[in-house]
Amino acid sequence: MDEADPFAPLPGAQDGGGKPPTAADPPAGRGEAFAAILPAPAPLPDAIRHHRLGKPAAVWRYHDAAGALLFAVCRFKTEAGKEVLPFTFGRRGKREGWQWAAPPVLRPLFRLDALAARPAAPVVVTEGEKAAEAAAALFPEHVAITSPSGAKAAAKADWSALRGRVVIVWPDNDTEGAAYAAEVARLARTAGARRVGVVGVPGSWPAKWDLADAPPPDVTADRLRAMVAAAAAEPVKPPTLPPGFTMQRDGVFLAADDEDKPPVHVCGPLEVIAGTHDGEGEDWGALLRWRDDDGRTHEWAMPRALLAGDCAEVRARLLRGGLFISTARRAREGLATYLMRSRPAARVRIVARLGWLETPAGRVFVLPRETIGFAGSEPVRLQTERPEVLPPVAAAGTLDDWRASVAAHSAGNSRLVLAVSAAFAAPLLGLIGAEGGGVHFRGASSKGKSAALVAAGSVWGGGGVRGWLQRWRATDNGLEALAAAHCDMLLTLDEMGEVDPRAVGAIAYMLANGSGKARAQRDGGGRRSAEWRVLFLSSGEVGIADKMAEAGTRLRAAAGMAVRVVDLPADAGAGIGVFEALHDAPDGRAFADRMKADAGRCYGTAGPEFLRRILADPGAAAAAVAEFRRVFLAAHVPKGADGQVARVAGRFAIIAAGGELARVLGILPWPESEAVWAAARCFVDWRRSRGGDGPAEFEAGIAQVRAFLERNAEGRFRLLGSDEAGETATGAERVYLAGFRRPAPSGDGTEFFILPETWKAEVATGFDAGALAREMVARGYLRADPGDGKPACRCSLPGRPKGARAYHILPAIFADG
Numbered sequence: 001m002d003e004a005d006p007f008a009p010l011p012g013a014q015d016g017g018g019k020p021p022t023a024a025d026p027p028a029g030r031g032e033a034f035a036a037i038l039p040a041p042a043p044l045p046d047a048i049r050h051h052r053l054g055k056p057a058a059v060w061r062y063h064d065a066a067g068a069l070l071f072a073v074c075r076f077k078t079e080a081g082k083e084v085l086p087f088t089f090g091r092r093g094k095r096e097g098w099q100w101a102a103p104p105v106l107r108p109l110f111r112l113d114a115l116a117a118r119p120a121a122p123v124v125v126t127e128g129e130k131a132a133e134a135a136a137a138l139f140p141e142h143v144a145i146t147s148p149s150g151a152k153a154a155a156k157a158d159w160s161a162l163r164g165r166v167v168i169v170w171p172d173n174d175t176e177g178a179a180y181a182a183e184v185a186r187l188a189r190t191a192g193a194r195r196v197g198v199v200g201v202p203g204s205w206p207a208k209w210d211l212a213d214a215p216p217p218d219v220t221a222d223r224l225r226a227m228v229a230a231a232a233a234e235p236v237k238p239p240t241l242p243p244g245f246t247m248q249r250d251g252v253f254l255a256a257d258d259e260d261k262p263p264v265h266v267c268g269p270l271e272v273i274a275g276t277h278d279g280e281g282e283d284w285g286a287l288l289r290w291r292d293d294d295g296r297t298h299e300w301a302m303p304r305a306l307l308a309g310d311c312a313e314v315r316a317r318l319l320r321g322g323l324f325i326s327t328a329r330r331a332r333e334g335l336a337t338y339l340m341r342s343r344p345a346a347r348v349r350i351v352a353r354l355g356w357l358e359t360p361a362g363r364v365f366v367l368p369r370e371t372i373g374f375a376g377s378e379p380v381r382l383q384t385e386r387p388e389v390l391p392p393v394a395a396a397g398t399l400d401d402w403r404a405s406v407a408a409h410s411a412g413n414s415r416l417v418l419a420v421s422a423a424f425a426a427p428l429l430g431l432i433g434a435e436g437g438g439v440h441f442r443g444a445s446s447k448g449k450s451a452a453l454v455a456a457g458s459v460w461g462g463g464g465v466r467g468w469l470q471r472w473r474a475t476d477n478g479l480e481a482l483a484a485a486h487c488d489m490l491l492t493l494d495e496m497g498e499v500d501p502r503a504v505g506a507i508a509y510m511l512a513n514g515s516g517k518a519r520a521q522r523d524g525g526g527r528r529s530a531e532w533r534v535l536f537l538s539s540g541e542v543g544i545a546d547k548m549a550e551a552g553t554r555l556r557a558a559a560g561m562a563v564r565v566v567d568l569p570a571d572a573g574a575g576i577g578v579f580e581a582l583h584d585a586p587d588g589r590a591f592a593d594r595m596k597a598d599a600g601r602c603y604g605t606a607g608p609e610f611l612r613r614i615l616a617d618p619g620a621a622a623a624a625v626a627e628f629r630r631v632f633l634a635a636h637v638p639k640g641a642d643g644q645v646a647r648v649a650g651r652f653a654i655i656a657a658g659g660e661l662a663r664v665l666g667i668l669p670w671p672e673s674e675a676v677w678a679a680a681r682c683f684v685d686w687r688r689s690r691g692g693d694g695p696a697e698f699e700a701g702i703a704q705v706r707a708f709l710e711r712n713a714e715g716r717f718r719l720l721g722s723d724e725a726g727e728t729a730t731g732a733e734r735v736y737l738a739g740f741r742r743p744a745p746s747g748d749g750t751e752f753f754i755l756p757e758t759w760k761a762e763v764a765t766g767f768d769a770g771a772l773a774r775e776m777v778a779r780g781y782l783r784a785d786p787g788d789g790k791p792a793c794r795c796s797l798p799g800r801p802k803g804a805r806a807y808h809i810l811p812a813i814f815a816d817g
Contacts, residue, residue: 033092034101035617039068040089041666045098048074053083060129062108062148065116065161071103073110073129073148086148090616102149104616105362105374106158110146111136115161118143122166122232125188127151127180130212135170138211138224142168151180154187156374163192164297168231170199173209190274190346190379192289192297197231242341245334247271251324254334266334268324272342276301276350276383285383286339287348292322301350301383304340311336349375350383354390355488355533356430363618365427365488365611368393372608373615389481391489392468393461397602399609403669405598406455407606409591411670412581414572415441416595417678418655419452419537423459423490424610424667425658426535430488431614431622432629437512437563437651438536439682440496442543443570447577449539451592452570453492454599456537459610460489462603472507472538473498480530483511487532489607496540496547504547511536512564535655543567563647568682569689606667613665625661629653636680648686652679701764701772702781706813708738708763709752717741717752720798738762739806740797749811753795759807773807781813 049055056074064070071088086102109115110129114136124142126132135144147157151172167188171181181198188196201209205216215224241247244255246263252270253263274287285303292298298321306314311332315325325335351357354366357380364373364380368390371380384390410416422439429436441449450469457468470482472493483491491511496504514533540547544565574580576588585591614621632653637646659675662668668675690699709717716738739754760769773791776782785793785805792805800806 033617033620034088034090034099035092035620036071036088036090036101036103037096037666038070038089038103038613038616039064040070040098042089042097044069044072044087048072048087048098050074050076050085050100053078053085057082058130059087060110060133062103062110063113064108065112067113070108075130084150105156107148107153107156108158109161110148111144112161115143115145122168123162124228125167125169125184126211127172127177128210128212131170131172131210134210134212138221139228142228147184151176154180154183157187159184159187159191160370161191162188164194166195166232167193168197168199168228170211170228171201173201173203173205174207177208177210186346192299195232197233199227199231201227240342240344242338245338252335252338254331254338264328264330264334265326266331266338267318267326270318270323270338272339272344274344274346274348276348276381278351279349283350283352283383285350286342286344287346287381288318288339290318290321290323294322296322298322299381301348301381302339303383307336307340311339314339347378349378349380351380352383353484353487353531354382356427363615365615367608370608372611389485391461391485392463393489393604393608394463395461395604395608396463397605399605399667402458402598402602402605403667405602406458406595407668407670409583409595409598410455411674412583413579414678414681415448415452415568415570415578416455417659417670417674418652418682419456420459420668421659421662421675421678422535422537422655423456423607423658424662425655426490427488427611427614428621428625428654428658428661429533429535431618432626432654434650434654435512435564436514436532436534436536437565438491438508438538439566439568439651439655440538440540440544441570441578442540442567443577445541446589447570448579448588448592449570450494451595452578453494453537453539454596456490457492458599458603458606460604460607462600467600467603468492469494471498472496472504472540479507480510483514483532483534483536484530486534486536489534491534491536493536493538496538496542496544499547504544508544508565538565539570563644566648566651566686567689568686573685606662610662610665610667613667614661621661625654625657628657628660632656632676632679636683645687649683652683655679698772698775701767702776702779702813704767705763705772705776705781705809709809709813712738713741713750713752718798744811749814751811752809753797753806754809755806756792759792763807776809776813779812781810783808783810 044059044061047055048059053076057077058075060073060075062070062072071086074085074087076083076085085100087098088101088103089098090096090101092099092101110132115123121141121143124135124139124144126135126144126146128146132144132146135142147154147159149156167185169181169184169188171177185196185198205219206213209216211224215221245266246253246255247269249269250265251268252266254266255263269290271289272286273289276285276287277283283303283305285301285305288300288302290298300317300321302314302317315332315335319325326332349359351366354368357364357366359375359380361374364371364375366380366382368382407420410420418439428434441452443449453469454467460468462468468490469492472495499507511534515531544567570578572578572580576582576591579588579591582588582591585594629650633646633649636652637649656675656679659668659670659678660673663670663672663675716736718737718740720740720742737755738758739752741750741752743749744751754763759773764772770791773782777784777791782791783793784791787794790805791807793808794803795806795808796802797804797806
């Protein structure tokens with residue numbers, strides 16, 4: 001792989017549209033994985049030919065809701081009848097262009113753009129594109145659609161566009177057609193269609209007849225339209241309700257104990273549309289659906305465990321969603337009974353955590369209101385007892401709006417590019433099995449740190465007062481809930497200064513390690529700890545180590561913490577705080593305000609679309625990210641650097657990979673290697689602020705030795721050859737001798753001789769005193785004994801026996817500091 005273009009094998013590498021295949025072309029890259037690029041970046045070739053089947057008899061184009069070309073389906077005439085093949089733009093091996101390959105699931109519907117353009121029109125679903133085109137001509141007041149890949153692949157299509165629509169399914173007149181119609185009707189109901197009907201085709205009509213064929217004798221177009229109208233007019237089959245309950249126009253009613261009394265109005269219309277479970281026979285619940293007073297549809301995967309008490313949490317959640325609930329005692333009890341005894345036939349698999357999930361059908365990504373990817377016959381939904389802690393995964397504006405504002409204005413700013421790249425890198429942790437961690441922007445206030453976090457958060461969502469931004473100030477339980485709610489997504493924490501300095505270290509470890517505290521249940525048994533995998537960005541005026549020092553104790557930031565949370569100077573060195581390029585803004589404050597305003601106007605479109613494009617071929621994306629990381633480490637980790645430096649470089653590499661992959665997949669408008677430049681620049685700045693490429697323990701230990709000498713040089717070190725007292729005689733001013741000092745023989749600086757017990761008890765406290773001394777010898781800060789090479793050398797010091805040892809500190813320790 002070329003180091004200048006480490007994502008070259010990924011789908012979306014921009015090297016043109018490729019030449020159209022001809023009859024002489026064999027299938028390119030047979031045996032290699034195909035990665036679709038959607039929407040297609042090049043138009044469909046004028047002359048399409050298959051190496052075996054020749055020129056297609058018909059070509060049907062599939063578009064997204066906005067009308068952008070996605071892929072095509074080609075129909076060929078063969079001796080056996082026909083053959084239908086998908087034609088998709090993508091990459092297989094080194095070849096990129098239009099190829100004979102299928103797009104990823106879930107696949108869009110045929111004529112999806114027409115469906116989106118007419119949101120109030122009823123829908124006719126046929127089997128096959130040819131029949132859909134015929135239906136469009138026969139029933140112009142309807143929108144005619146179908147699903148790709150044939151009658152047996154209905155579940156591989158995305159039917160979510162049918163939510164709230166009136167849907168009529170017209171089956172082909174054969175067994176396969178009936179099965180397809182039944183499956184489409186089920187999928188349409190699951191997607192939230194308002195009404196679903198199936199046309200009853202008379203058995204006397206010709207076998208395999210469909211709407212693209214000539215009508216049977218004496219069957220007119222008016223009769224076909226009447227059959228569609230009859231299917232649409234069929235009453236909706238009421239759901240199977242528990243005994244004693246009825247569903248009326250105003251909602252759910254419970255029969256009174258006394259036949260002479262009217263039924264009790266329990267609540268507004270509330271459907272139990274599916275039973276939910278975790279796939280292992282646990283965590284059963286119910287998927288509920290209702291509408292609020294403004295007609296918006298709400299769905300909630302309710303854990304049945306919430307029905308164990310007085311159901312107050314259930315009623316509160318439904319009331320927040322706009323459902324009417326009676327306050328009468330009989331009605332409250334009836335609601336619990338209704339929810340407990342409803343047993344719908346449909347099943348939905350539930351998960352308690354957002355992020356990546358492996359299903360029998362492949363990998364999917366669970367978000368609060370949707371699951372991206374194909375999960376098979378059982379849809380996957382999030383089920384939580386605390387929906388209020390879910391992140392604000394919401395969208396405003398279009399992806400193009402976000403690209404032209406937040407993304408474009410981040411370019412040229414190393415910290416902004418790093419932050420936005422981190423937002424895309426967050427789901428890559430689970431894709432390649434990398435550890436969690438964070439980057440902390442440290443610097444003075446009003447320098448643009450919050451703007452960087454806001455820009456990054458807009459990748460995933462926003463809205464409200466603070467958008468995606470969270471605050472450090474929270475309890476342990478609260479931060480655990482926040483971390484779990486942001487699993488495999490970016491977490492942004494503003495203002496570290498608000499957190500208790502005694503707790504900041506433990507919180508940082510907890511966030512990076514991906515697990516909460518172990519807690520006991522009421523019965524004494526262990527409660528399952530919260531788990532997550534998160535990449536987080538943080539900001540504050542001081543770093544973690546300095547924040548911990550505010551506690552006034554001997555709390556010290558360990559090296560492991562410095563690896564898990566990268567402490568990065570926020571100031572980019574251009575004199576305008578975090579920024580280096582203001583993109584026509586008059587100053588840094590105006591630029592930050594504009595960035596925040598843009599992120600408040602356009603958000604939540606880039607992250608989900610990034611996931612959809614990754615899921616076109618997650619294996620190829622994971623392999624490319626892993627290779628990119630290897631190349632980045634080889635290029636940017638200095639030879640001989642400590643393993644801690646390499647681990648931090650790995651964090652920067654994944655962040656850069658997120659930005660570059662988003663660029664290659666058409667999400668980010670940045671120039672090539674913009675994310676690589678930003679990550680490399682920030683990595684260099686981190687190394688510089690760290691003080692070197694050695695182990696962090698040694699850097700911190702040497703800094704502590706240097707500070708001890710600076711603080712006590714005059715008061716606790718007796719000048720050799722003088723009559724200075726080593727300690728005062730009495731009282732609170734008693735000063736104990738730490739050692740001796742003298743001018744260096746070279747005349748440049750001062751040498752110190754530290755007594756062994758003082759070295760261990762005070763100077764090197766908190767560190768491995770012996771290892772620190774050996775490291776200082778290696779760096780030329782400490783003179784070893786010329787006889788045996790030990791760090792403590794034999795010295796002739798006043799009042800000490802001959803051959804006594806001391807640590808001989810050289811002036812070089814201050815020169816390097």
